[in-house]
Amino acid sequence: MDKTLRKVYVGNYSDLPERLGKTIVIDEQEVAVFKLANGDVRAIENRCPHKGGVLAEGLVSGEHVFCPMHDWKISVVDGQAQAPDEGCVQTYQVEVTNEEKVYILISE
């Protein structure tokens, strides 16, 4: 089955709060979008692999977010939970256009 990617507009770059998460609701699923201190924008599934905590509300440190439920540390780049915990969340590709519009790519 072919997978097509759908481009979803999430807002202007300057409107995203730095070192905080933003909740994006797409149909049934939620995506957490982060603007990092280094300027990058990253998007991951908004569900901690541990107990489903909403990662968008977590503390952001560098390229990691700490889940607000039980303090798991998750990479916002590759979605991996950091040791000693184990697990992984889905990551999404992010596009920032010249006009500073931020899109994420999700598969249909």
Place this chain on the structure above:
Amino acid sequence: MSKQKLVLIGNGMAGIRTIEEILKLKPNEFDIVVFGSEPYPNYNRIQLSKVLQGDTELSDITLNEWHWYEENNIRLYPGETVTNIDKEKQIVVTDKDRKEAYDYLIIATGSNPFMLPLPGADKEGVTAFRDIKDCETMIDYSKKYQRAAVIGGGLLGLEAARGLLNLGMEVDVIHISDYLMERQLDRDAGELLQKELEQQGMNFLLNKQTTDITGKKRVTGLKFSDGGRISADLVVMAVGIRPNVSLALESGIGVNKGIVVNDHMETDVANIYAVGECAEHDQMVYGLVAPLYEQGKALAKHICNKEDEGYKGSVLSTQLKVSGVDVFSTGMINEQSNTKAIKMYDDWNGTYKKVIVDQGKISGAVLFGDTKEGTRLLSMIKKGADVEEYLEAGEREESGSDLVASMPDDELICGCNGVDKGTIVEAINSQGLTSVEQVKGCTNASRSCGTCKSLVSDLLEYTLGDDYNADQKESICGCTDLSKDEVIAEIEEKGMRTTREVMNVLGWKNEEGCSKCKPALNYYMGMLKPKEYHDEKESRFVNERMHANIQKDGTFGVVPRMYGGVTNAEDLRKIADAAEKYDVGMIKITGGQRINLLGVNKEDLPDIWADLDMPSGHAYAKGLRTVKTCVGSEFCRFGTQDSTGLGIRLEQKFEGLYGPHKFKMSVSACPRNCAEGGIKDVGIVGLEGVWEIYVGGNGGTELREADLLVKVKTEDEVMEWVGAYLQYYRETANYLERTSKWVDRFGIDHVKEVLDDKQKRDEFNARMDEALSVIQEPWSEAIHNETTLKELFEKVNVPTTTSK
């Protein structure tokens, strides 16, 4: 080659320890079968008193789980008793007619409690204190009945009595001697112990001999030889134990008091061994765990054909497991005509020490109140140390870490399991251990009675040294080696203004910190410069950032403030309307006398706040939560003071104040203390003309009773003392350190001394006023701030695809 067959009768601590030792020496040599009368895997019988005392659960005292037997290919028959040994054919037979042949047979049948053959001893409500079943019987009775009598003022009896007190019963202890634990203690220590236990609520009848257990079917009381009587619904016999030798006797194995064994634990029948409480070695029968483990070790070596000199008898030591009482004794207990004693009796602190010296050697000791020296004394007696060695060690500074530093490597740390200092240090170093639990797992130290835990912890500190201290103990978190005080000094000196600047300038290992240091730094900086510091919302935990309590599904709880737990019809109506409008999942009355609306969506938070039009209750804050109050003099017939009035005044003054951790207050209007001031961070109790201020109480994770800080006459003085106390805590506690821990760390006397100084109180209050001056009501602030609304509360809703 088929394996040799080893059968163990008795699934208890001594027998299973022997098997463990054998498995260590020769893991695959034997086909092992274990029979146990009790329907449980091997559990820690020593800890039964802790189960009874409510300190631990039955499930926590299992030593070998079911899967341990499986993993080691041991066939266990729980609830099955061996009834016959055919020593000619080398076969045992059980009560379920199972027959099992053996090459080696170990008898480890333990002891039976000795039941006094008194008239009436078979009545309902008479029990021993030996196994899980007895424990359950006692717990059952405590639910239905009030009065318990324990016969026996020895170790077991006192542990049982303490347990029954904890279970809410009134307890009489009947003892035949004229002081307690006369086999382990001298008179001075025995009497100190009695005084302490009487304070805990035990009642003693000494010099009493029970003659009858009265009652019809069920016990109703006891009769004594002097004609006295008491009533009792439960009688616990704890007068001693007798080796369980009936099987050996019937099978024609040599028995005296116990099953007679030599240094290799061999009985007089070939291939049959005995170990533990049922065995008699050199005319001694032991009932304590350390000797039994030593025997197990000797037997394992013998069966595995390892060179060993065998078991040579044990020096006994005793420790009473009653919370709040530290008693230790070992070796010789009473002076003889040719011995000398080193004695210290401190009536004020309630400590007593006696060390007996026999011909220049340490040969016995009794300690009461402070038993830290216990293991060292035991070890000195074992190796026959001279008194000079003991005295020299005593002159050195004896903090925990120094004490363990001065110990030789072969000094015993865990008396129960025979683990010495060298073994533990070796394990810490070679296996990279960092916690008491890990040491327990690797070496068995502290696995049985648990009293050596603090020594093991001292050893960890001593072995891991500065690295350990710097990295894990004192520093703020793993991002830095600096302690909180060092960081605060740097912040003040360099005038740093943001958490990122601090991390950057002070060389944090993680450039942007972690979930520990970010909120901590944010707090410290706000505390230091309340007027200048710009609070960082991205450095706050979600609850404080969102001003609501996040729930497991990502929705929030909303708790509006109700000063002093007092509300009115209008507020209740608004809460009810909001609950309906936002379809909240649950309306919950909180422990802090207010109402929680649970299940509110993030994007609805500003709207529900606007509709409520009430101030935030800060139910999410590391800061002031509530001031709980009782009804007070306005309505209550016992009330002596206006508790609600003072509670409201306190809550209005300190609302919105952040701290190192949350703090809860209460005001009661009489000593009944209905607002539970004994477990609050600040608990105020009004008496006629006086307010008492209690501090450092905690009703949560670490239950702690509050200490009296001061008694004052007026409400204004209460405000002054509470303000100064809270500011002192805010300035000196570690982030996430509750007042209970902080008071423990500083000592209540020290806190009192500091706050006794009126000038200091004024200075604290001046800084408190500055902190209070910048507080804004967070909900109304949020709903009027477009940026906050957009950045924190808005979700992006992507419309559903149209292509379907």
